[in-house]
């Protein structure tokens with residue numbers, strides 16, 4: 001495959017050397033297009049050595065070969081890593097004042113960007129608006145990850161690891177997604193639909209300082225809400241507890257309304273309200289199955305002895321929504337399962353789908369290091385006939401799109 005790797009001026013450029021190496025080692029023809037600023041971090045000699053191809057930033061070299069257009073038109077995939085806030089702004093505006101800008105305008109190949117910047121820049125309304133524009137054009141966004149940043153701060157803004165970028169980008173091509181360049185047309189196949197999505201983990205209080213909770217980060221539900229809105233739906237995102245920064249992008253989307261909740265009871269009430277007018281309901285939240293029978297009014301103290309917590313069962317919110325569904329409404333469940341292999345995963349999923357009565361169940365393998373607190377995910381989608389209709393892997397945004405593709409394929413809610 002002919003891969004163009006655009007590198008822009010961020011310290012994470014040093015990690016992109018590994019990305020290029022991985023792509024070349026896997027047999028891809030890689031052309032690196034750094035910006036002038038990127039070369040302040042990693043020089044031409046390194047890019048030429050790892051890519052085994054000549055490197056230029058200028059549109060004025062190799063003019064006879066129309067190199068500036070040739071790179072874009074030859075590409076099967078364009079990756080921009082790191083993508084700085086400035087680069088995202090240039091891409092959103094369609095600026096073409098260097099070889100990378102021209103290449104991005106000339107290509108019809110999928111475009112994958114891996115943003116890297118300080119959290120404040122990432123969260124700025126301008127950056128989020130630019131990302132929104134790019135997503136609407138079909139550009140795929142991988143990350144950023146949460147963690148320590150240059151200068152000692154911490155938060156969302158780290159470029160995701162090179163191997164993760166490579167895997168996500170190759171998955172985009174494998175799925176044969178629509179072109180992601182400026183010429184790529186975003187799908188608007190959910191336009192006019194009202195969608196309710198729940199996300200995050202509920203917390204059941206034990207006393208004023210403690211709770212029963214779970215490891216859900218809220219990323220998959222936020223990605224589902226974001227993807228639905230990008231595809232034209234009006235979305236209510238009912239969010240229980242989520243990791244820092246997870247809701248930033250979705251909450252800035254003009255078609256997403258975020259409702260914050262904490263306990264299962266609050267989530268049930270908010271989802272029942274949202275479902276009353278929704279065409280599609282997706283329960284992605286990790287709901288606590290049990291709550292404490294009597295919440296202690298004051299802090300439980302050691303001197304009072306080891307507490308014996310009596311638990312009572314929470315309602316099954318999804319089963320309740322299915323029972324009270326509006327005519328034509330489509331319900332999607334998510335199942336988090338630990339399983340020894342795929343056969344067991346699908347079997348457990350089938351039993352759960354029947355128990356819940358949903359139209360679509362996304363079965364998600366979880367373990368100590370899978371499913372939770374990661375940007376990657378894999379789900380098997382089961383329809384109401386218990387058929388596996390998709391096996392989707394990639395970033396949580398990719399998985400979200402696969403779920404909406406399956407909803408569209410079911411057809412019923414599309415007006």
Ligand code: CTP
Nearest residue numbers: 283284285287289315316317318333334335336
């Ligand atoms: N769910 C719900 N209300 C609950 C528990 C789960 O609405 N009290 C929803 C989840 O949002 C998800 C689906 O049901 O869409 C499956 O959740 P999961 O935790 O996998 O299943 P459980 O029903 O809790 O069954 P178990 O814990 O036995 O696997």
